[in-house]
Amino acid sequence: GQNIDQPTEMTATEGAIVQINCTYQTSGFNGLFWYQQHAGEAPTFLSYNVLDGLEEKGRFSSFLSRSKGYSYLLLKELQMKDSASYLCAVKAGGSYIPTFGRGTSLIVHP
Amino acid sequence: NAGVMQNPRHLVRRRGQEARLRCSPMKGHSHVYWYRQLPEEGLKFMVYLQKENIIDESGMPKERFSAEFPKEGPSILRIQQVVRGDSAAYFCASSPSTGEPYEQYFGPGTRLTVT
Numbered sequence: 001g002q003n004i005d006q007p008t009e010m011t012a013t014e015g016a017i018v019q020i021n022c023t024y025q026t027s028g029f030n031g032l033f034w035y036q037q038h039a040g041e042a043p044t045f046l047s048y049n050v051l052d053g054l055e056e057k058g059r060f061s062s063f064l065s066r067s068k069g070y071s072y073l074l075l076k077e078l079q080m081k082d083s084a085s086y087l088c089a090v091k092a093g094g095s096y097i098p099t100f101g102r103g104t105s106l107i108v109h110p
Numbered sequence: 111n112a113g114v115m116q117n118p119r120h121l122v123r124r125r126g127q128e129a130r131l132r133c134s135p136m137k138g139h140s141h142v143y144w145y146r147q148l149p150e151e152g153l154k155f156m157v158y159l160q161k162e163n164i165i166d167e168s169g170m171p172k173e174r175f176s177a178e179f180p181k182e183g184p185s186i187l188r189i190q191q192v193v194r195g196d197s198a199a200y201f202c203a204s205s206p207s208t209g210e211p212y213e214q215y216f217g218p219g220t221r222l223t224v225t
Contacts, residue, residue: 033213035216041218041219042114042201042216042217042218042219043153043201043216044216045213045214045215048213087152087153089153096158096166097143097155097166097169098214099155100145100152100153100154100155101152102151102152103152
């Protein structure tokens with residue numbers, strides 16, 4: 001099976017930078033996704049990492065270290081609308097079905 | 111360019127009734143996945159289907175739950191004789207393929223409340 005850990009909740013200030021970590025234990029790693037989910041809405045795709053390193057996409061960046069079983073999502077220039085749950089999901093073991101973590105609820109304060 | 115569509119958005123059923131949840135994938139997508147999300151919990155995989163085939167139903171309870179994706183029409187998740195514990199948000203996702211990276215596109219979900 002897979003074990004995916006994320007902090008339950010984080011708070012940050014508008015305009016700041018926040019890093020949301022995700023650690024995983026799995027065999028046959030085959031990619032890691034980050035999704036954003038606003039309350040009562042569908043998850044929306046943010047990023048996909050399969051190789052080590054940093055992928056930057058606008059205000060959002062995602063980092064992966066396969067040897068450490070570790071990823072983070074970096075959000076810059078935080079806006080109030082970034083208040084949401086951020087889901088880390090891992091594909092592994094030849095499965096095409098990603099396993100989702102419980103998500104990190106980010107609260108952005110003015 | 112319609113995304114993944116689910117209906118109804120909200121469904122209330124009394125214990126013992128049947129619930130039918132519908133999902134129309136994005137145009138051009140032939141893979142459908144159903145997930146269940148309980149409050150304060152992550153998305154739990156239930157079943158993966160392609161047209162007329164169930165590929166993986168390892169996450170679906172053996173009793174009362176069934177899913178189909180017919181050649182024509184939407185995918186249906188059916189819950190018979192619902193119980194209070196079935197109250198949850200049910201999300202459908204679709205993808206064009208299982209290759210890389212092929213993220214899943216999620217629908218808005220159906221929130222099922224069992225009274």
